Amino acid sequence: MVNSILKRNNVTAFGSGSRPMLFAHGFGCDQNMWRFITPAFGDDYQVTLFDYVGSGKSDWSAYDRQRYSTLEGYAQDLLDVCTALDLRDVIFVGHSVSCIIGILAANAAPERFSNLILIGPSPRYINDGDYVGGFERADIQGLLDMMERNYLGWASFLTPVIMKNPERPELARELKTSFCSTDPEISRQFAEATFLSDNRDDLAKVRVPSLVMQCSEDAIAPQSVGEYTSRHLPDSKLQVMAASGHCPHMSHPEETIRVMKDYLRTELSVRRSPERQE
Amino acid sequence: MSAVLDRIPGGFLTFTDDGHIKAANATLCAMLGYEPEELVGAHVQVLLSAGGRVFYQTHLFPLLKMHGAVEEIYISLRAKAGDEVPFLINGRREAVDTGYESACLLMRMRQRAHFERDLLDAKKIAQQANRAKDEFLAALSHELRTPLNPVLMLSTAMELDATVTPEVREQAGIIRRNAELEARLIDDLLDHTRIKHGKLRLVLGPLDLHALLNHSEEIVRSEGAGKRVAITFEKNALRHHVHGDSARLQQVFWNVIKNGVKFTPAGGRVHVTTSNDADGNLVVTVADTGIGIPLEALPRVFNTFDQGSVSTRTFGGLGLGLAISQGIISMHEGSIRAESEGGGKGTTFFITLKTIAAPSHATATPVPEQKKAQGRLRLLLVEDHQSTREVLGTILRRKGYEVHDAATGEAALEAARTVPSIDVLLCDLGLPDTTGFDLIPQIQQLHPRITGIALSGYGMEEDLQRAKAAGFAAHLVKPIPFEQLRALLEQLA
Numbered sequence: 158m159v160n161s162i163l164k165r166n167n168v169t170a171f172g173s174g175s176r177p178m179l180f181a182h183g184f185g186c187d188q189n190m191w192r193f194i195t196p197a198f199g200d201d202y203q204v205t206l207f208d209y210v211g212s213g214k215s216d217w218s219a220y221d222r223q224r225y226s227t228l229e230g231y232a233q234d235l236l237d238v239c240t241a242l243d244l245r246d247v248i249f250v251g252h253s254v255s256c257i258i259g260i261l262a263a264n265a266a267p268e269r270f271s272n273l274i275l276i277g278p279s280p281r282y283i284n285d286g287d288y289v290g291g292f293e294r295a296d297i298q299g300l301l302d303m304m305e306r307n308y309l310g311w312a313s314f315l316t317p318v319i320m321k322n323p324e325r326p327e328l329a330r331e332l333k334t335s336f337c338s339t340d341p342e343i344s345r346q347f348a349e350a351t352f353l354s355d356n357r358d359d360l361a362k363v364r365v366p367s368l369v370m371q372c373s374e375d376a377i378a379p380q381s382v383g384e385y386t387s388r389h390l391p392d393s394k395l396q397v398m399a400a401s402g403h404c405p406h407m408s409h410p411e412e413t414i415r416v417m418k419d420y421l422r423t424e425l426s427v428r429r430s431p432e433r434q435e
Numbered sequence: 436m437s438a439v440l441d442r443i444p445g446g447f448l449t450f451t452d453d454g455h456i457k458a459a460n461a462t463l464c465a466m467l468g469y470e471p472e473e474l475v476g477a478h479v480q481v482l483l484s485a486g487g488r489v490f491y492q493t494h495l496f497p498l499l500k501m502h503g504a505v506e507e508i509y510i511s512l513r514a515k516a517g518d519e520v521p522f523l524i525n526g527r528r529e530a531v532d533t534g535y536e537s538a539c540l541l542m543r544m545r546q547r548a549h550f551e552r553d554l555l556d557a558k559k560i561a562q563q564a565n566r567a568k569d570e571f572l573a574a575l576s577h578e579l580r581t582p583l584n585p586v587l588m589l590s591t592a593m594e595l596d597a598t599v600t601p602e603v604r605e606q607a608g609i610i611r612r613n614a615e616l617e618a619r620l621i622d623d624l625l626d627h628t629r630i631k632h633g634k635l636r637l638v639l640g641p642l643d644l645h646a647l648l649n650h651s652e653e654i655v656r657s658e659g660a661g662k663r664v665a666i667t668f669e670k671n672a673l674r675h676h677v678h679g680d681s682a683r684l685q686q687v688f689w690n691v692i693k694n695g696v697k698f699t700p701a702g703g704r705v706h707v708t709t710s711n712d713a714d715g716n717l718v719v720t721v722a723d724t725g726i727g728i729p730l731e732a733l734p735r736v737f738n739t740f741d742q743g744s745v746s747t748r749t750f751g752g753l754g755l756g757l758a759i760s761q762g763i764i765s766m767h768e769g770s771i772r773a774e775s776e777g778g779g780k781g782t783t784f785f786i787t788l789k790t791i792a793a794p795s796h797a798t799a800t801p802v803p804e805q806k807k808a809q810g811r812l813r814l815l816l817v818e819d820h821q822s823t824r825e826v827l828g829t830i831l832r833r834k835g836y837e838v839h840d841a842a843t844g845e846a847a848l849e850a851a852r853t854v855p856s857i858d859v860l861l862c863d864l865g866l867p868d869t870t871g872f873d874l875i876p877q878i879q880q881l882h883p884r885i886t887g888i889a890l891s892g893y894g895m896e897e898d899l900q901r902a903k904a905a906g907f908a909a910h911l912v913k914p915i916p917f918e919q920l921r922a923l924l925e926q927l928a
Contacts (some may be wrong), residue, residue: 183493297489300485307494
């Protein structure tokens with residue numbers, strides 16, 4: 158059972174610390190997206206990464222249309238990984254949709270989590286009355302159309318000739334086989350679960366302290382959404398970053414690492430109660 | 436922007452990792468209705484629709500960042516006037532003096548976008564139709580098979596009934612054999628659709644392939660004798676244990692051997708050998724002296740519904756056997772291929788499977804051990820299909836068992852409460868108001884010493900493990916092989 162989960166979700170781990178940090182990737186990607194960030198935490202933490210079923214190098218045959226039609230199904234993946242490795246006091250780091258997935262998991266099993274670091278969260282992408290999510294339903298249809306044309310069509314997500322990758326040439330070959338390669342049906346369902354869900358009511362139920370990392374000029378989760386999220390999460394801090402865009406862990410890894418470390422330094426020194434000291 | 440780039444008949448755009456536009460050529464500006472100064476310094480998202488912005492953040496930018504390049508990405512851009520213009524993008528991200536920039540070439544695709552949409556729609560319709568066909572086939576097979584169960588059971592009962600004349604028993608045997616033949620054809624259809632959709636589940640374990648072939652030998656020998664084709668075996672492999680599904684591998688060997696018999700004229704031979712290749716794999720060859728396969732048809736022998744040529748219609752069957760065999764062998768990470776020197780020169784099939792070390796002691800299927808008190812066994816038969824329930828009840832009563840039957844879970848519980856002691860629960864797993872998995876623990880509460888035998892539809896391998904976990908001691912697949920059921924019951928009696 159344990160082994161099958163580790164294989165199913167392509168779980169990888171490294172690091173010499175004892176405190177577990179669990180990184181969860183966003184929609185369209187896989188655990189590779191974290192590789193600019195995780196090396197900075199290996200000395201002090203036990204870093205664990207995984208791919209959701211249907212992403213990256215997970216076992217795609219484990220994909221169940223029913224289970225993964227909602228974000229709760231993905232949250233179960235996360236909990237399965239926590240259970241398989243018996244992770245406790247987890248510092249969870251999620252990007253984009255994984256923020257909500259992490260929140261759902263933390264609400265289902267609060268005892269496993271100590272902190273949530275949420276990069277670019279949005280509890281609701283679609284505008285709804287006074288709430289501004291940033292999108293209309295038709296916009297999401299446009300996204301689905303674009304994905305469909307690229308997946309079912311003739312796009313080479315996996316460029317046949319990997320051009321020179323100045324930063325990490327040794328990774329190019331490995332990356333092309335997994336990153337963003339995905340099944341159109343799975344991807345569509347994940348997009349629908351992500352962009353059409355409404356998780357605003359789940360925010361207030363969170364019992365774990367959290368940090369919301371908000372990029373400036375984020376076209377997917379605008380600042381007002383980050384503020385909304387932080388305001389509705391009990392015990393949450395909001396950090397607006399100089400980084401722009403929606404993927405600061407890829408575009409601005411240095412600032413991302415700094416913000417995370419600053420937060421963890423204050424959090425862990427303030428919160429560490431004597432009986433939890435290791 | 437160089438004058439050359441401004442004049443090329445395609446868009447050119449560069450932007451930083453932050454998404455700020457560094458340059459846009461005149462062609463792109465003209466296609467989208469902007470002045471160059473309006474775009475330089477702006478964020479790429481001014482050029483994107485709302486959906487396009489998400490696509491950029493979740494696909495395009497991560498790909499540029501992680502791969503360094505993208506090719507042939509379809510994206511819809513927004514012109515200044517608000518209309519959407521479809522483009523095909525090739526892009527590359529490279530270091531420049533100030534950091535990193537991505538340079539993209541953008542081809543507008545007005546006509547092409549339309550017919551690509553049409554093609555995609557046509558593809559989707561075709562895929563849906565194909566799925567519908569498979570679902571129909573699966574449903575049809577199920578519906579065709581269900582009424583065969585009572586035919587098979589009744590004819591078996593009649594064949595075994597000492598009170599009827601030998602002539603009638605012989606006729607019952609003919610009915611049974613033909614019903615079995617039909618059931619097998621339907622099973623092939625079911626197997627085929629399930630393999631195609633990845634729904635077939637293997638029940639894997641250590642297996643002695645030689646023992647499995649001995650068993651095949653007994654069964655196929657009669658087939659060969661009927662047609663006067665000699666079937667010979669030569670088992671030379673030193674390593675002959677594999678990790679596999681015994682029932683499924685048996686099915687493959689039957690298929691391939693029977694296939695050889697089918698295409699070999701009377702007086703011919705089908706020769707089965709085993710050996711180990713240089714890598715220690717087990718190689719089973721099945722060579723016949725039959726009609727052979729023309730060279731041009733060899734690549735197609737594993738295709739569905741393909742028997743080489745139309746003239747083979749005379750050989751009967753659906754042409755699914757080899758396709759199913761290939762599916763099962765590849766699920767075992769093995770390979771199957773055919774060789775033939777052409778028409779009239781026979782065919783040889785090669786099946787290669789990975790071997791494992793021989794297990795230290797033979798692993799046999801555990802059988803329920805406890806012996807019941809003397810006297811008639813009391814059975815509770817729970818089955819919602821009326822004919823199956825009636826026929827099975829009739830046969831079992833005729834064999835001397837005391838049978839109580841129920842069509843639903845509720846009726847079964849009622850019977851369990853009123854009948855003082857029940858020895859065996861024979862239970863269909865799919866019931867109208869519950870499942871056998873849920874029912875058995877409730878019955879066990881009332882009759883702690885009861886032995887459960889699960890009955891389920893053909894090929895529901897996934898049920899096997901669950902049935903065991905739920906507390907069933909054995910599992911039979913419909914149509915219930917009566918001899919097997921009787922053997923099980925005799926062990927209990």
